[in-house]
Amino acid sequence: MKFIKFLLVGIVFGIVLVKSEAVSWYRIYEMFRFESFHMYGIIGSAVVTGVLLMLITKKFKFKNIEGGFMSVPDKDKGLTRYIVGGTLFGLGWALSGACPGPMYILVGTGVFSIIIVILAAMLGTYVYGVLRTKLPH
């Protein structure tokens, strides 16, 4: 039963990204050509809403259901991993049109060839894990 709430969150996530066409390869392509405000509007309004929600959360010290304060762990400091890793991700995102949320959502829309992208992404993650100690972070 405790997992039902996460299932509902996932369902809403999938519905929102399909209904807003953010799972569409075409929308990603259009975004990187700066020919539509749509994707910038989604990401921008998500961030503005998110910043406000988190400011309110900190100010009023909201608690989570486990009794602790609602917070997000800080990301590790660094530069190389974020700029290089981010750029590699961006190359793949623009080519396949799918980031790690939409690739699952698209399975639900009946595009089963996206499973190839998911398997390749698993392979990419695996290779990163193997090479991790040799890469600059």
Next chain:
Amino acid sequence: MDYILQPWPWYVAGPMMALIMFTLIYFGKTFGMSSNLRTFCTIAGAGKKTKFFDFDWKAQKWNLVVVVGAILGGFIAHFLLSVPTDIDLNPATVESLSNYGFENVGKSLLPAELYSWDAVLSLKGLSILIIGGFLVGFGTRYAGGCTSGHAITGLSNLQLPSLIAVIGFFLGGLIMIHLLFPIIFG
């Protein structure tokens, strides 16, 4: 009902994404979809040889449930909450893709030129999906997050590493679309 069946505008989708992030934090978790790829590797046994995958994946079960929900959500939205609608793309976008030989641009979520079984069974088509997917998987883990973890959660918490990662996302995307697409599809 018509409002639901039509595509949703950005100002509905964006704030809802923030609420999804907020809800997960309320549940004591952090929004991050790319972590699941690592979990899948661990379930497949990668932890035996590589320390990075040697962790208790059961603690990530909740995130796998989000994945199952996302698949269901995709099904519900596409088959039950939509009427066939072309994606309202900029005519300049459509024209540029036509010049690359793409047909029926915006008639479906994904282009048949990349995702139809005909395309998948060609060397070029298969290579595009595998290289694209590989870069997504490698890049997100290297950068420690993807669009959900960095662009939405990280930026909402004003984290500098996430801003750097998002700049990287766009750098990579711009290089792919403006420099590499003319070579791949030209």
